Amino acid sequence: MAAAWCMPAAADERERAVAEVAQVYERIKIQQPLLQVHHQQLAQSLLSDALRALNVALSVMKQQRPSPAPATTPPVTSSVVVKAESPRSPSASADSEAIATPTERRPKKRRSSVMEGNNKTSSSSWVDFTTVPYEDGYEWRKYGEKKINGTSYTRSYFRCTYKDDAGCLATKHVQQKDSSSDPPVFQVTYNNKHTCNNGKLILPFMNIKLEPPVLPPNTLAVQAYSALHDPFDQTMPPSQQEPSSLPVSMQQPCGAATSSTTTSSCISGAESCCDEFPVLDMAQMAAAAEASPGYDLLYEELSLLCDSFKFY
DNA sequence: TAAATTTGACCCCT
DNA sequence: AGGGGTCAAATTTA
Secondary structure: OOOHHHHHHHHHHHHHHHHHHHHHHHHHHHHHHOOOOHHHHHHHHHHHHHHHHHHHHHHHHOOOOOOOOOOOOOOOOOOOEEEOOOOOOOOOOOOOOOOOOOOOOOOOOOHHHHHHHHHOOOOOEEEEOOOOOOOOOEEEEEEEEEEEHHHHHHEEEEEEHHHHHHOOOOOOEEEEOOOOOOOOEEEEEEEEOOOOOOOOOEEEOOOOOOOOOOOOOOOOHHHHHHHHHHHHHHOOHHOOOOOOOOOOOOOHHHOOOOOOOOOHHHHHHOOHHHHHOOOOOOHHHHHHHHHHHOOHHHHHHHHHHHHHHHOO
């Protein structure tokens, strides 16, 4: 069965993906200095190409990794997204509405996840291992908490803040892993994509809306993609997080996710492969950043991408 | 006072 | 029957 993953066609696909990534890497590498002098269109073009190349590469990598079981602890400095199984098999019709005889409590509606489970277009589920489960750029409202068998910590349930306003069916639950890693690792299981405008994650000034990707764990590409997909994921130092209990509020307007923070990647360090490029003085950088809020963040994200691509 | 969270009860699936 | 997910009244917070 596993041999099916070693087909010649897969090798071709891989070569194509590698070539694509390499091409984008070279382009970013060459043109990166220009990014520092406020070329938004160039940055947008580069990032767009990078995302496309990453998509190709990741899809190939996914095909070559039939069992992405997260047996090992994923990196804790960035979130890792893993495709999850469909939450439920389709069940009977959802026509039973408030048929229970009212006792002390009001009769309840049928479980929403069951209802949405029949809606194949909007139903999706994926898992995200992260140390910062509350900083994913969306607004959530907690609606439940439960002790789950075999776990040491309670599981918290969240739904989109705009469920009532926009009918957004996105939900997630956060489960702290039992591992004793210093920054606690949380497994965040998302159900249903955001259908509300407020739930869209928008990169600074780019207006690029990203859907949650399906990625294999523990790859450089994943880290790069995660950084691009959710650059705000690393905004809060672990020391400032709640150690084990879940914070009451995670309110952070999606579009208002601050761009004042940057990633903690190696891009600011001397070992970065992109450090060979000329560095503008602080005044120039400040001017560029001021002229375009979020530009400095984008520049760093592209630098991170550049760093990641070099391994391909 | 409105909005968000807490928490026990309830519903549905396995 | 038990477990996971959700509801909604009660409580807390801003």
